Amino acid sequence: MSLLPRSSRPPRRRLTLLTVTALAGALTLSACAGGSSASSGTAGATTAAPTSAPTPGGDLRFALGASPQGVDPQQVGSNVSIYIARQLADSLTDQDPKTGEIVPWLASSWEVSPDLTQFTFHLRDDVTFSDGTALTAETVKKNFDSLTTDLAGVATLAGSYLAGYTGTTVVDEHTVTVAFAEPNAQFLQATSTVSLAIVSDATTTVPAPERLQGKVIGSGPFTLGSYTQDQGAAIVKRAGYNWASDAFDHQGEAYLDSVTFSIVPESGVRAGGLASDQFDAVGDVLPQDVPLVESGGGAILNRSNPGITFILHVNTSKAPLDDAAVRQAVQVAINRQELVDTVLSDKFLPATSVLAANTPGYKDLSDKLAFEPDKAAKILDEDGWVLAADGIREKDGQKLTFDVVYAPLFTGSQAVLELTQQQLRAVGIDLELRQQTPAEQSTTQKNGDYDTYYYNSTRAEGDILRTGFSSKFNNLNRRAADTVLDPLLESELSEPDAAKRADLLGQAQDIIVDEGYAIPIFELAQSIGVGKDVQGLGFEASSRLKFYDAWIQQ
Amino acid sequence: MTGYIARRLLQAAGVLWAAFTVSFLILFLLPSDPVSIMLDAASGNGYVDPAKAAELRASYGFDQGPLEQYLRMLGRALTGDLGTSISSGAKVTTLIAQSFPETLKLAALALALSLVLGAGIATASVWTRSGRLRQLLLSLPPVGVAVPTFWIGLILLQLFSFRFFLFPAVGNEGFASLVLPAVTLAIPLSAVVAQVLAESMQTAWRTQYVETALAKGASRGRVITRHVGRNAAIPALTILGVLVGNLLAGSVVVETVFSRAGFGRLIQTSVQAQDIPVVQGLVVVAALVFVLVNLAVDLAYPVLDPRITRTARTTT
Numbered sequence: 001m002s003l004l005p006r007s008s009r010p011p012r013r014r015l016t017l018l019t020v021t022a023l024a025g026a027l028t029l030s031a032c033a034g035g036s037s038a039s040s041g042t043a044g045a046t047t048a049a050p051t052s053a054p055t056p057g058g059d060l061r062f063a064l065g066a067s068p069q070g071v072d073p074q075q076v077g078s079n080v081s082i083y084i085a086r087q088l089a090d091s092l093t094d095q096d097p098k099t100g101e102i103v104p105w106l107a108s109s110w111e112v113s114p115d116l117t118q119f120t121f122h123l124r125d126d127v128t129f130s131d132g133t134a135l136t137a138e139t140v141k142k143n144f145d146s147l148t149t150d151l152a153g154v155a156t157l158a159g160s161y162l163a164g165y166t167g168t169t170v171v172d173e174h175t176v177t178v179a180f181a182e183p184n185a186q187f188l189q190a191t192s193t194v195s196l197a198i199v200s201d202a203t204t205t206v207p208a209p210e211r212l213q214g215k216v217i218g219s220g221p222f223t224l225g226s227y228t229q230d231q232g233a234a235i236v237k238r239a240g241y242n243w244a245s246d247a248f249d250h251q252g253e254a255y256l257d258s259v260t261f262s263i264v265p266e267s268g269v270r271a272g273g274l275a276s277d278q279f280d281a282v283g284d285v286l287p288q289d290v291p292l293v294e295s296g297g298g299a300i301l302n303r304s305n306p307g308i309t310f311i312l313h314v315n316t317s318k319a320p321l322d323d324a325a326v327r328q329a330v331q332v333a334i335n336r337q338e339l340v341d342t343v344l345s346d347k348f349l350p351a352t353s354v355l356a357a358n359t360p361g362y363k364d365l366s367d368k369l370a371f372e373p374d375k376a377a378k379i380l381d382e383d384g385w386v387l388a389a390d391g392i393r394e395k396d397g398q399k400l401t402f403d404v405v406y407a408p409l410f411t412g413s414q415a416v417l418e419l420t421q422q423q424l425r426a427v428g429i430d431l432e433l434r435q436q437t438p439a440e441q442s443t444t445q446k447n448g449d450y451d452t453y454y455y456n457s458t459r460a461e462g463d464i465l466r467t468g469f470s471s472k473f474n475n476l477n478r479r480a481a482d483t484v485l486d487p488l489l490e491s492e493l494s495e496p497d498a499a500k501r502a503d504l505l506g507q508a509q510d511i512i513v514d515e516g517y518a519i520p521i522f523e524l525a526q527s528i529g530v531g532k533d534v535q536g537l538g539f540e541a542s543s544r545l546k547f548y549d550a551w552i553q554q
Numbered sequence: 555m556t557g558y559i560a561r562r563l564l565q566a567a568g569v570l571w572a573a574f575t576v577s578f579l580i581l582f583l584l585p586s587d588p589v590s591i592m593l594d595a596a597s598g599n600g601y602v603d604p605a606k607a608a609e610l611r612a613s614y615g616f617d618q619g620p621l622e623q624y625l626r627m628l629g630r631a632l633t634g635d636l637g638t639s640i641s642s643g644a645k646v647t648t649l650i651a652q653s654f655p656e657t658l659k660l661a662a663l664a665l666a667l668s669l670v671l672g673a674g675i676a677t678a679s680v681w682t683r684s685g686r687l688r689q690l691l692l693s694l695p696p697v698g699v700a701v702p703t704f705w706i707g708l709i710l711l712q713l714f715s716f717r718f719f720l721f722p723a724v725g726n727e728g729f730a731s732l733v734l735p736a737v738t739l740a741i742p743l744s745a746v747v748a749q750v751l752a753e754s755m756q757t758a759w760r761t762q763y764v765e766t767a768l769a770k771g772a773s774r775g776r777v778i779t780r781h782v783g784r785n786a787a788i789p790a791l792t793i794l795g796v797l798v799g800n801l802l803a804g805s806v807v808v809e810t811v812f813s814r815a816g817f818g819r820l821i822q823t824s825v826q827a828q829d830i831p832v833v834q835g836l837v838v839v840a841a842l843v844f845v846l847v848n849l850a851v852d853l854a855y856p857v858l859d860p861r862i863t864r865t866a867r868t869t870t
Contacts, residue, residue, distance in 0.1 A: 063724070063813075067823055069592075070642055153610040156593055156602045209643020228652060229644050230823060231726070231815035264724050264813040268708065272716040273723045439828045442590035473601040 054536065056255045058552040063264040063273060065284035067230050070212030073197035074147060074155045079526070080283065082194050082544045084233050084261060089197035089218025092121050092140070094245035095189060095460055095541035097303075100360040102188055105245035106135060106198055106219070116183035116496055119191075123174040127243050129200035130223045137176040141168040142204040144178060147196075154208050160467060161190035183494030185501060186463035189360070193459075193542065219243070221254040221548045233261045235547075248548055249536065255551035267411070274298055274529050280552065281537060283545075285529040286411055287345040297532035302347040303539040304523040306359040306460040308468050309351040310416070312404055312452035312519040317478035320395075321402055321451055325383040326429075327516025333376035333427045334420055336369065340522055343415035347527060351520030354465070354512050355505075361462020363506035368513050369520060376427045385428070393428035401430035402451035407438050410456075410524060417454065420521065448478055456524045460541040462505040465489060469512055477517050485511050562852070566845040573841035574631060574834060578624055581830045587616060588640040588828045614640060627831075631838065637831035639824070646835040649820060654839065656726055657809070657817035660735055661801040667740035668797070672747025676786075680755045680778060692752060698745030703804055707738040707811035724813035735812040739804045743797055750793055754786035788859055795848040802840050 068081035073089045076082055094105040107121035127135035147158045148165050164181040171177055180187065190196055200217040214227040221241045225234035236258045244251050262279075264270045270282040271289035275296035285293055290300055312330075320326050336350035349357065352366040385393035385400050393400040408414055414435065421431040436444060444450050453476050457464055466489040467473050471481045479485075488508050495501040512518050526543050537550040589611045593602045611617055615626060630637060636646035672695075679691040714734060715723040722731045758764060759782055767777045805818030817836070824832035855862045 067819075153606045153613070156606070159603065159606065160601055209638060212643050228815070229639075229642050229649060230653070230819055262724055262813060263815075265810050266708075266813070269711060269723055269811065269813060272711060276716045276719060276723070278715070278723050437826070438594055439584065439588075439591050439826075442587075442594060446590075467601040 052553070054250070054255050054551040055554050056253075056551065057257050058554075060256050060259045060280045060534065060547065060550060060552060061278070062259055062261050063270045063279045063282040064261050065267065065270065065282075066265065067263050068233070068261075070229075071214050071224060071227050071233065072199075072208075072211040072216045073194045073218065074143075074151060074158055074199065075208065075212050076194070077157055079544060082542075083283065084224075084227075084235065086194045086197075086220075086540065086544055087222040087235050087259070087547050088216065088220045088224055089194075089199055090127075090220050090243065090245075091193065091197045092123075092191040093188065094247040095192040096247045097539055097541040097543075100358070100460060100541065102192055103246045105192070105247075106243065107191075110188070112188065112496070114496060116185050116187075116494055117180045118177055119179075119184075119187055120171065120175065120177045121191075123176070124243055125174050127219050128240075129217050129219045130238055131200055131202060131217045133200055133202070135198065135219060136173055137170040139201050139204075140176045140178075140198060141170055142201055143196075143198050144168045146204040151208055154212075155195065157193070157195040161187065161193070161196060185493045185495055186461050186466075189461040189463075194544070222259070225258060230263065232263055235259050235261075244548065247540070248546070249538070250549060254548045255536070256547060259547050268292075271529060274531055277531065280531045280534050282529045283526075284411075285527045287347075289529075290345065290527075293529040298529055299532075300347065301528040301530060301537065301539070302525050303543045304349055304356050304358055304525045305456065305458045305543045306356050306541070307458040307464045308354060308456055308518075309356050309523045310410075310413070310454065310456040310521045311351070311354060312454055312521065313468075313476040314452050314517055314519065315448060315450055315476070315478050316517065317448065318402075318451055320398065320400055321516075323383065324515060325379050326385075326400070327519070328514075329376040329379040329383075329427070330424065330429065330519055331368070331376075331513065331516050332370065332372040333424055333429065334519065334521070335371040335423055336520075336522060337371070338423070339416055339419055343419055344412050344522065348525050349523045351522050353509050354518050354520050355462060355509060356523040359460060359462060359464070361465075361502050361505035363502075363509045365509060365513050373427050380428065387428050391425065391428060392430045399430060400428060401432060403432040403434050404452045404454050405434045405436055405441060405444050405450040406454035407436055407441050409438070413454065416521065445474070445476065452519070454521075458524075458542055460543075462502070463492065465505060465508050465512070466492060469508070469517060479517070485515075485517075562849050566842075566849065569845050570838060570841050573837050574628065575624075577834050577837040578627065578830075581828065581833060582620055582623075584828060587611065588830055589614065589616060591828055592641045627834065631834075636835035636838070639832045640829050641824075641827045646831050649832060650817075650835055650839055653816045653820045656815055657802075657805050659732060660739065660805060660808070660814065660816065661798070663732055663736040664739035664743060664801060664804075665797065667736055668743035668747055671740060671744035673751060673790075675744070675748040676751035676755050677778060677783070679752050680759055680782065681774060695745040695749040695752070698741050698748075701741070703738060703742060703807045704811050706741055707735070707808060710734045710738055711811070726814050726816075731812075731814070735808045735814055738811070739801065739808045742804065743800055746793060746797065746800070747790060751786055751790045754789045755782050758782040758785045784858065788855070788862075791851055791854060791858065794851050795844065798847045799844060802843065 064080045064083065066080045068084055069078055070076055070081060071085050071088065073085040076085050090106050092105060092107040093102045096103055106123060106127055108124050109122045111120045123135060123137060129135065144162065144165065145168065147155050148162055152159055164184060166179045166181050169177045169179065197218065203211060203217045206215050213229065214224055221238055221244065222235040223238050225236040227233040237254045237256060239253065241253050264273065267284060267286045267289055271285060271292040273279045274282045275292050275298065285300055293300060314321050314327055316322055340348045340350050352364055352369060353362055355362040380393055385395045388394045404417060406413055406417060417433050421433060424431045445453065457468060470486050470489045471479045485508060488504060492501055492504045495504055526539065528545065530537055533553040535551050535553055538546055540546050589607060593607055615623055627637065638645050639649060675691050675694055679688050682688050711723050711734065714720045721734050725731050764777055764781055767781055802817065805816060806822050809816045809818040810822060820832065821836050824836065
């Protein structure tokens with residue numbers, strides 16, 4: 001655009017004047033917004049106690065922070081997609097978000113063989129899909145069969161839950177047995193996830209892309225009203241729904257008539273839209289927008305994501321992090337509480353293990369992850385790393401420096417890593433930040449071109465440790481197959497006793513933290529803004545929203 | 555005339571082919587592949603069986619050599635089939651057909667606003683006899699260009715949507731939702747129009763025929779509309795093609811700030827997902843728009859100014 005600034009006289013003075021005026025306006029507005037801080041949201045899983053009995057009816061307008069990739073429960077993986085897809089279909093079981101316990105849903109009861117290879121489900125006989133067809137044992141078989149054949153390439157989460165699947169046997173009209181070649185202790189929890197939600201017989205034969213675009217029929221409390229890629233979606237209450245699990249707060253039909261989803265990428269616009277009553281609830285509220293939400297009488301709902309916390313996954317094949325002492329020093333040189341307090345908010349929790357505290361199988365390792373800069377310095381001193389003039393340690397002419405590869409998918413990540421950088425520098429470690437797009441990341445990961453890899457992974461099952469840390473999967477550690485951690489992670493799958501299984505997972509967490517295979521940072525938390533009239537909106541066990549119990553105060 | 559149009563259409567086809575080829579090359583040279591990105595999103599950072607990923611890659615033809623892929627995609631594009639999106643499975647033509655009308659509405663209103671505003675500022679700067687006012691008016695365009703679009707958008711949102719509830723903050727519903735985005739998009743464009751038009755009007759104002767007209771007793775208004783305006787319109791028309799490019803580029807920011815579904819948002823999401831078929835489709839459509847607008851501009855010159863003959867233009 002060489003055409004543009006060719007004015008004979010530089011307009012600097014007036015530009016400054018205009019900027020100042022407008023900026024002042026903006027500041028005034030945000031000051032107004034921040035002025036009256038109303039009741040703050042609690043860290044619980046649902047909104048404050050309703051002031052009256054739930055009133056059915058109404059449309060809830062929800063602003064999503066990103067575009068869903070589609071609406072097929074079995075194919076989607078992103079939070080925003082699951083917010084919609086989860087409402088459309090039910091699963092065999094449900095997971096109680098408070099206890100982590102697996103409770104009946106489409107299956108009223110089940111048996112697991114002692115060797116954990118056979119799972120028999122007794123289905124409810126009163127369930128119908130929204131196309132009128134009934135849920136039968138055959139439906140379940142068709143679902144699992146298609147997930148391991150036609151959908152195998154695209155339904156990756158479901159595929160990992162069904163690893164070793166040998167087939168489903170229809171025992172009678174309402175009984176099925178799902179069989180695996182190897183023990184599969186994680187499968188029962190997997191049946192409660194959205195990835196293994198059950199769709200109608202007809203849907204199992206629809207091509208995957210069409211399903212993703214909305215040609216999907218479930219038995220859920222809502223049906224898909226409309227969905228246009230990148231534009232939005234609407235879900236409508238299913239009349240006659242009467243098979244909610246015990247993990248929900250009520251029975252019968254959903255309270256809301258409908259939920260309308262729009263896609264609003266700007267966080268400030270979501271918060272402003274909520275405060276000016278253009279939305280009833282919004283996703284992904286950033287810490288700086290919380291006052292604006294609360295000023296309108298709204299509240300923030302929070303819940304930590306279960307699964308692997310945000311971690312630095314260490315590449316143990318590259319110097320200097322091939323040295324276990326360095327990894328152990330890094331582990332205690334990070335002040336996790338300060339990270340949360342300074343750049344996040346009190347709605348976030350510092351990591352106290354490699355698993356989030358609300359993950360079944362979590363073990364509290366806060367002692368090992370305490371902030372001990374003196375101990376870190378001592379470890380490094382003893383290991384021969386001496387402070388150089390520039391404040392960075394070195395040994396044999398090599399600087400104590402390593403990088404972290406991250407994608408800014410969660411908005412707070414950059415600030416968290418910048419503060420981590422300062423904290424590590426205080427003990428003489430240089431951390432280099434390498435921001436990449438998800439596209440670049442997959443190449444970096446493939447080539448092992450990283451010292452540490454920053455990410456989190458959500459699942460309300462301790463088994464996520466196995467896929468995350470066994471050397472047989474992505475192996476971000478770049479470890480050789482070992483005789484301690486790998487067998488431990490494998491053995492967890494064949495342990496029928498819950499307490500013993502938790503013990504095995506606990507041992508694995510100990511090893512990962514002690515060896516410094518991963519440096520846990522903080523637990524990702526969902527942050528949902530709700531208007532003052534919205535009640536009962538809550539999280540399921542994986543910290544994704546459920547709209548079934550939500551209602552709007554008239 | 556027919557020969558001229560035929561030549562221009564041939565050139566247009568060449569531009570489209572070049573756009574298609576260059577975008578393919580760039581996307582192909584990028585280090586990652588769309589299948590990994592899609593699988594990463596679908597698995598929430600979980601483990602993906604490499605064999606399944608390879609199978610999926612093969613189903614999209616990504617296992618073939620670059621030349622094979624290029625020829626296959628080009629051949630398909632020639633029949634009007636732009637393929638399907640990798641991240642969603644939707645047909646690219648459907649995605650474009652859904653989003654393009656929305657952006658067209660936005661762009662048309664923004665263009666109209668920017669022409670009115672730009673021409674208004676330029677005319678006023680010539681019309682006024684006050685030197686101070688003229689300087690003020692002439693300093694507006696650089697300001698309009700310098701202020702970032704997203705910032706204008708956010709300020710407008712704060713004022714007219716969150717504070718005074720006059721217009722909706724998001725969405726594509728109804729004319730009201732079009733106003734703020736169109737104004738946001740129009741401000742930098744009107745600055746360009748005002749800049750170019752004011753410059754050429756000032757030049758025209760100093761010519762002898764204007765002096766003659768004024769000496770013969772024509773009013774300032776008549777001179778501006780009849781003599782100055784018409785002569786100054788030619789450079790403004792020339793930049794119309796550039797403006798359309800700016801409109802498409804600006805829609806990326808404006809549609810994101812105002813959460814409007816449209817061409818710009820589709821560009822943003824598909825580039826992020828490295829969704830090769832969608833990005834290629836968008837590039838081709840954008841190039842097509844550009845080519846058509848410039849063709850229309852060329853054909854409009856003689857209408858505005860009979861001194862410009864078509865033969866003269868084609869030989870230069």
